[in-house]
Amino acid sequence: MGPSRQEIIRVPLGERAYDIVVGRGAIEEAGARIAALGARTVGLVTDGTVADLHAARVSADLEAHGLRVAAVVVPPGEASKSFGQLEAICDALLGAKLERGDVVLALGGGVVGDLAGFAAAILLRGIRLVQAPTTLLAQVDSSVGGKTGINTARGKNLVGAFHQPSLVLADTALLDTLPEREMKAGYAEVAKYGLIGDAGFFRWCEGHWREIFAGGPERDRAVAQSCRAKAAVVVRDEREEGDRALLNLGHTFGHALERAVAYDGARLVHGEAVAIGLALAFRFSSRLGLCPREDAERVAAHLDSVGLPTRIRDVPGAEAFSAADLLAAMGQDKKVKAGELTFILARGIGRSFVARGIDRTEVQAFLDAELARRSS
Known part of the structure; x- marks a missing residue:
């Protein structure tokens, strides 16, 4: 497909404001845009899979704009988000003599972004x-x-x-090479924005998810709308002291499931855990009398139609899970305050809210009921 018109979304954070460039071909502007930042060296951090697909042409573009490239390749997968890989990246970039005026470029998925971003946050302070x-x-x-x-x-x-980027290049053409499983997993986060606070966007997703997957203008619209929604929340609450916690809809349940499988991506990737978590959050809200059962059923039905898991039993090896273990994992959640669990719950589609001090016995009973569905 040919290039589409790009959309630039501004994240207004004062002196740390930055642009998100969304659209096909955005990565082709990396050299020009990074050179404009005044950098001389780029620490290009990527993983083995992405390196094979994209690193050579991105490096060539950077060098064509007078930038020196120091590339660091980490193994693909969640296991790379470790102290060991963080140390390896820092050592390599320090060895390449990056200076404070230079740039770390995270070329990859969430693992690379989180890992390279942390390295950038601590390198040279x-x-x-x-x-x-x-x-x-x-x-x-x-x-x-x-x-x-x-x-x-x-x-x-x-x-x-917390370390804000200076620029985000969201090239939707790069998703053309994404495996179907990863595309579905990412879609869970797209749907999440509608479920948090935009029922109209969720309804649009229900009608256009196939086009989003296919790569037409609907994909660009979905990415841009999601970025706008997240940027608006970040500007209101950069350090997750209030409303930003809403972005964790589904994540308290999801993170517990990821921990239960020891972050084994063969069994469960993050977006799949979020999909189950979204369905669980709406079912739990319904159980508490907060949300109509029809809304909870609609959420699960949509995610299921896309091919995403919506039940704990959908996780390979779920028969070994216990409600007590999942509840203990939730106790390590970053939203816990004074030992009390915090969930993002919903009064309906597009009507999510932060619920603090949720009774553990209610959560345990809900998880027991969900786990009892394993054999049903």
């Missing part, structure tokens, strides 16, 4: 970051907003920093 997300999930979520980090044995993203 902070150097500039450009996000070039190559997955749908990263384009609509993790590349925007400045969250960076790694995982530990105690939970997901528990070590990290």
